[in-house]
Amino acid sequence: MASDKRWRSTFSIYAQPRVRSMIFLGFSAGLPLLLVFSTLSAWLRDEGVERSVIGFFSWVGVTYSIKVFWAPVIDRLPLPLLTKWMGKRRSWMLLAQLGIVVGLMGMGSSDSHTQLQQIALLSVWVAFCSATQDVVIDAYRIESVSPEYQGAMAATYVLGYRIALLMAGAGAFYIADYASWKVAYFVMASFMVVGLIATLCLKEPEHKPVDVMKLRENATVKGQNIWQRFFTGFMVAVLSPFVEFFNRNGKVGLLILMLIAVYKMSDITMGVMANPFYLDLGFSKKDIADISKIFGFFMTIVGAVVGGVLVVRYGIMRPLLLGAVMVAGTNLLFAVLAVSEPSLVLLSGVISADNLSGGIATSVFIAYLSSLTSTAYTATQYALFSSLMTLPAQLLGGFSGVVVDSYGYTVFFIYASTVGLPAIVLVLLLMRYQGRIKTNSYNPE
Known part of the structure; x- marks a missing residue:
């Protein structure tokens, strides 16, 4: 109760x-x-x-x-x-x-x-x-x-x-x-x-008030003209968010940026070939639209809601790991679909699982990116994270068609699942690091 x-x-x-x-x-x-x-x-x-x-x-x-x-x-x-x-x-x-x-x-x-x-x-x-x-x-x-x-x-x-x-x-x-x-x-x-x-x-x-006066004093030299002051102020505004991030996170900042770059890679890589895959299996455009609209829409929302609840209940890192594992795992379901007889029931189940895992991973990952920002540079740092989140995945996704043409859909979806392994490893490393920090900071007195 x-x-x-x-x-x-x-x-x-x-x-x-x-x-x-x-x-x-x-x-x-x-x-x-x-x-x-x-x-x-x-x-x-x-x-x-x-x-x-x-x-x-x-x-x-x-x-x-x-x-x-x-x-x-x-x-x-x-x-x-x-x-x-x-x-x-x-x-x-x-x-x-x-x-x-x-x-x-x-x-x-x-x-x-x-x-x-x-x-x-x-x-x-x-x-x-x-x-x-x-x-x-x-x-x-x-x-x-x-x-x-x-x-x-x-x-x-x-x-x-x-x-x-x-x-x-x-x-x-x-x-x-x-x-x-x-x-x-x-x-x-x-x-x-x-x-x-x-x-x-x-x-x-x-x-919250931001103490950037020290940076400005260090960067500004007396006697500068208006253009020099403008350039100095611009450089402070652009570089300060990056300097602050690494000052706050140290060397772990590199691990964090690597995780941001690869976390959505499995999901985006698979998504490029999803619709061509459905069509090549023989499903009609109406079947694909109906299933993706009905099951895809609602399961994404359900997943997002569940992800939000999990963050409140268990913190960010454990749900973040769950999202990475689910996204990589559901890609294997597409490999099963590729070697099975075309079935609307099976298609509905795979799309539901994919969108559920995607909804969980997305809401948790957004929460994680939000937790990384400083209130001094919220807009700049989050814009950096969101760009880094999609750009490498989109570049890799461009080779999806080459993999399918060379090895077929089954191998492609296994490959797309494997692409998600670095994210799982990086989440585990960051969890281990955070656990070590807590242990070192514990004072028995």
């Missing part, structure tokens, strides 16, 4: 207002993504734009990978009037959301035949504002609650994000089918009101 009460108390974290608010911010973050990627590609192709031209639009995604370069500006620069009125995070959040609304409305107002260059520029603008919003929301999430609640914050964020992907994907297709693509983009722009209202209603998190 006591155990049941403890579990009920643990699940009650999802009733906290700031945890619930992440649903709306997650929706606002997820909505623009597909509108500058797959949904935009479908619109352009439907209008008869050549595939080679559409391919160039994929470069818009680079904007999300380089957000770490302007994250220091978001961390340090106050916005005139807005920051004084709304606070450090909410002011940037509101500005980014308004930029997304303007960009989407501009795309909807453009002619894909005569104003293709304008659509391209506006899609880059939307991606830039969207990446900026991601940086600010991540910083707000980390600063709003203590580390043990980060798993729950990540879970509700994932829920809102997934709902937004459905709206910007399937929802935009339905609207375009019944009306037009222009109407679809105007409707999507109007849905950003969810994020705008949330930003206006939220409370600004407390910001």
